[in-house]
Amino acid sequence: MHTVAVLAFDDISPFHLSVPTLVFGRVGAGGAAPYAVRVCAERPGTLRTPAGFDITVEHGLEAFETADTVVIPSWLSGEGVSAELCAALRAAHTRGARIVGLCLGAWAVAASGLVDGREITTHWAAAPDLALAYPAVLVRADTLWSDLGDVVTSAGVAAALDCCLHLVRSDLGSRAATELARALVTAPHRSGSQAQYIPVAVPDDADDDAIERAMVWARTHLGDPVDLDSWSRIALMSRRTFTRRFRERTGSSPQQWLLHQRTDRARLLLESTDETVDHIAAATGFTTAVSLRHHFHRILGTSPAAHRAQFRTPDRRCLRSAKLPP
Structure with a gap:
């Protein structure tokens, strides 16, 4: 059984704490449970929360010593990270956890020194302060989550849910993650970046959103050539105005957004079908398998073949026997 240790602390938000405990605790509900979740604290006992109730935690940092995964679900802005916690994180990492x-749990990860010279993600609002506090760490504010293999970080609460589902998908396969997401009534995979959630201009009339109309049209024509002039005409705008308005709305250029949509569609087809890479490339607008491989690796950090092998035949943590409720 894969053991997950989740750290709690005084004034932790119960919502932040519930994300990993719900996701990993829900897998196998009604059947064989592949994860054993254990909540721990630096100082076990009664912990305050800002939600009007306290929580009681029985386990201390010794839970890290046998955990396969250690989760820091959040952190308090401006709070330091104790030498004891940093040492426990480093010891768990050295052991292979x-x-x-x-x-904001990325703060504790950064403080541990495990990601010096490496890239992590945190909430977009905290990214500048985190980068300033730990200049040896490369902080990304434009991704929902980042998986380095041994260290995984995510953006805000909703992205934390995405990240935990990603870990389930890595451990148990795409079907397990999809079924769990269905039980939780959430998307099994959410593409895009934090730029979608940074405050941007909102159209006055939501029922007549030209950019949204153009986005919907593009999603239904991913397999077709989509040139910027034709696309801007769908929104009844000039090419220049369309590009500016699109960036204001999404935080990226139309071409970048379209490329990510095509990559995400290819990812889904790789996970859920047996179609060849050539066929998937044609169906998602990449035209050739060479182009698909190039962009897939650039955006997702792996090849289409490796991604399909990972999610179709998961064995990373030997958790093949997980069962999910219908």
Whole structure:
């Protein structure tokens, strides 16, 4: 059984704490449970929360010593990270545990020194301060989550849910993650970046959103050539105005957004079908398998073949026997 240790602390948000405990605790509900979740704290006992109730935690940092995955679900802005916690994180990592920092939990991960010279993600609003506090760490504010293999970090609360589902998908396969997401009534995979959630201009009339109309049209024509002039005409705008308005709305250029949509569609087809890479490339607008491989690796950090092998025949943690409720 894969053991997950989740750290709690005084004034932790119960919502942040519930994300990893719900996701990993829900897998196998009604059947064989592949994960054993254990909540721990630096100082076990009664912990305050800002939600009007306290929580009681029985386990201390010794839970890290046997955990396969260690999760820091959040952190308090401006709070330091104790030498004891940093040492426990480093020891768990050295032993081979996967370290996960969700949302502001990336602060504790950065403080441990495990990601010096490496790239992590945190909530977009906290990214500048985190980068300033730990200049040896490369902080990304434009991704929902980042998986380095041994260290995984995510953006805010909703992205933390995405990240935990990603870990389930890595451990148990795409079908397990999809079924769990269905039980939780959430998307099994959400593409895009934090730029979608950074405050941007909102159209006055939501029922007549030209950019949204153009986005919907593009999603239904991913397999077709989509040139910027034709696309801007769907929105009844000039090419220049369309490009500016699109960036204001999404935080990226139309071409970048379209490329990510095509990559995400290819990812889904690789996970859910047996179609060849050539066929998937044609169906998603990449035209050739060479182009698909190039962009897939650039955006997702792996090849289409490796991604399909990972999610169709998962054996990373030997958790093949997981069962999910219908």
